[in-house]
Amino acid sequence: MKKVFRIVLIVFFIGLFLGTIGFLYNKSQEKPEMYDTKSPEITDIIKKTVATGSVIPRKEIKIKPQGVSGIVETLFVQPGQMLKKGDKIAKIKIIPDMINLNSAESRVERAQINFEDAQINYNRDKLLYEKKVISESDFQKPRLAYRSAQEELKSAKDNLQLIKEGVTSKSGAVTNTIIRSTIEGMILDIPVKEGYSVIQSNTFNEGTTVAIVADMGEMIFQGKVDETEVGKIKQGMNLKLTIGAIEDYKFNAHLEYISPKGVAENGAIQFEIKASVELDKDHFIRSGYSANAEIVLDKREKVLALNESLLEFSNDSSFVNIETAPQVFEKRFVKTGLSDGINIEILDGISKDDKIKGEKMSKIEQMKEMKRKKDEEKKNKKKSNS
Incomplete structure (x- = not known):
């Protein structure tokens, strides 16, 4: 009995030893890796570039004082208001230069003295002429001097009034102290307020901007394109414009200008572009x-395409791994076409039904895949038995 017990015990330990070795061996063996598979699909490939910029009015005018400097006395408008050409924007109160004012006042006094003297001579000679004491030719000289003195006095007074008020009695309603709009449009901004000092625009001075007026019925997109893309675009191309402030709507635009000169920005050469925007009556675009x-650079419609991440490269060739049996793959070279950065056109090498090796499955995904295959095998056995 003891001998039998001893034999059983020895067999048990030998079995335990062999089982342990087998377990450790199986554990040391690498489990076969499983990969996901994807198939090509028929889709559209659109290669495009994106230009960033802003939408501005085509006509935007800065209104400045012409021929007059002073203080803003009255503002007749406010931002957002629509104007017609010639409408009043502001009135300027002139602050006269003291030297010019003193000279003009002195001129008026001299003209008054000359006029009074010429008037005395004229009245005296006129009485003599009426009594036929002097001839008409003798009377013509004092009459001419009187009229000249009269005109000079009037001119001196107008000049004084112009320096003080910026308007003369001859000009009537026409005055440069009233700033008027030069175009029809909307007031975008009024940089000045009542009481601000303004300077006239002339050859030596840009002048103070009183208002900015723009035609909001004609807008353009102004943006920048990188030098790597500018050679692929041309005038007349259609653009799809996305405005950050207007969600879920794209405006059509047409490229009409590409700058011939690039500008360095952040280490890259950028070229300015302009495109006319097709406005929509339901959406108001602010400046x-x-x-x-x-900008669509190239397009392919309904072509066989594959995700670029599934491609592998060797020298100048590209290839994919085709599944020939479950988790068994074969290298196959392909010919590619247009790419949009995500999908790439496949010209030759594979078909729509081929399965392409993808990314390595995680353990959870592998377990799901194995379960799926087992379920399929059970279904197939049931079908065959039935």
């Missing part, structure tokens, strides 16, 4: 809205 313009 300065930031926008992105999508």
Whole structure:
């Protein structure tokens, strides 16, 4: 009995030893890796570039004082108001230069003295002429001097009034102290307030901007394109404009200008572009809205395409791994076409039904895949038995 017990015990330990070795061996063996598979699909490939910029009015005018400097006495308008050409914007109160004012007043006094003297001579000679004491030719000289003195006095007074008020009695309603709009449009901004000093625009001075007026019925997109893309675009191309402030709507635009000169910005050469925007009556575009313009460079419709991440490269060739049996893959070279950065056109090498090796599955995904295959095998057995 003891001998039998001893034999059983020895067999048990030998079995335990062999089982342990087998377990450790199986554990040391690498489990086969499983990969996800994807198939090509028929889709559209659109290669495009994006230009960033803003939407601005085509006509934006800065209104400045012409021929007059002074203080803003009255503002007749406010930002957002619509104007017609010639409408009043502001009235300027002139602060006369003391030297010019003193000279003009002195001129008026001299003209008054000369006029009074000429008037005395004229009245005296006129009485003599009426009594036929002097001839008409003798009377013509004092009469001419009187009229000249009269005109000089009037001119001196007008000049004094012009220096003080910026308007003369001859000009009537026409005066440069009233700033008027030069175009029809909307007031975007009024940089000055009542009481602000303004300077006239002339050859030596840009002048103070009283108002900014723009035609909001004609807007353009102004943006920048990188030098790597500017050679692929041309005038007349259609753009899709996305404005950050207007969600879920894209405006159509047409490229009409590409700058011939680039500008260095942040280490890259940028070229300015302009495109006319097709406005929509249901959406009001404000000046300065930031926008992105999508420019379609090339397009392929309904072609066989594959995710670029599934491609592998060797020298100048590209290839994919085709599944020939479950988790068994074979290298196959392909010919590619247009790419949009995500999907790439497949010209030759694979078909729509091929399964392409993808990313490595995680343990959870592998377990799900194994369960799916087992379920499929059970279904197939039931079908065959039935």
